Amino acid sequence: MKKVLIIEDEQTIAELEKDYLELYDFEVNIENDGQKGLDRALLENYDIVIVDLMLPTVDGFEICKRIREVKDIPILVVSAKKEDIDKIRGLELGADDYITKPFSPSELVARVKAHLSRYERLVGSGMAQENEFIEIRGIKIDKTARRVFVNGEEKILTTKEFDLLTFLASNPNHVYTKEELFKEIWNMDSIGDIATVTVHIKKIREKIELNTAKPQYIETIWGVGYRFKV
Secondary structure (H helix, E strand, O other): OOEEEEEOOOHHHHHHHHHHHHHOOOEEEEEOOHHHHHHHHHHOOOOEEEEOOOOOOOOHHHHHHHHHHHOOOOEEEEEOOOOHHHHHHHHHOOOOEEEEOOOOHHHHHHHHHHHHHHHHHHHHOOOOOOOOEEEEOOEEEEOOOOEEEEOOEEEOOOHHHHHHHHHHHHOOOOOEEHHHHHHHHHOOOOOOOHHHHHHHHHHHHHHHOOOOOOOOOEEEEOOOEEEEOO
């Protein structure tokens, strides 16, 4: 049974999320305080964390940042903050997805299941097989060990950053729209979450490009999307 931690100070919303997730056989714990939720997320083994942004004692931004520093598990933000800057900040700090309140409980369950399914496939894909590499102009991607090197220096990428970079590098010179990339990497339709792809491309460039203003690997095709140049 998969374990879910909900960090949400609105008890009614937390209980609604819990009820729907339990219908699909998830084991769910709730914390209404930011610091207590962070402590629990770091000390216990959860498969996914669902976190609000506006919390007492420690906000959701800090929780995303602290969890991502030590754990590579899916983090899903559910918040009433609708501004793009809040979505971008949450994603930059390590969240994998962002749902705006009010939301459909069935959509929440679908996204939780999609993130867990993809995470399990990625974690299990490298077991008992010879390492598979992609090497293009100074970049070396170890698909099996999930490691990235640029000119011999290892770069640390989050799960979704690695997935996105690997997908683009595996399909060089192919132009993908943001919608196509979101569906491929997050395994669901965009539903207005295009900022997710933009932020992840930005973070990848900061880690692999010598000059982010003139990227030599991931190229923006204005009005269309992105492609990995060879």
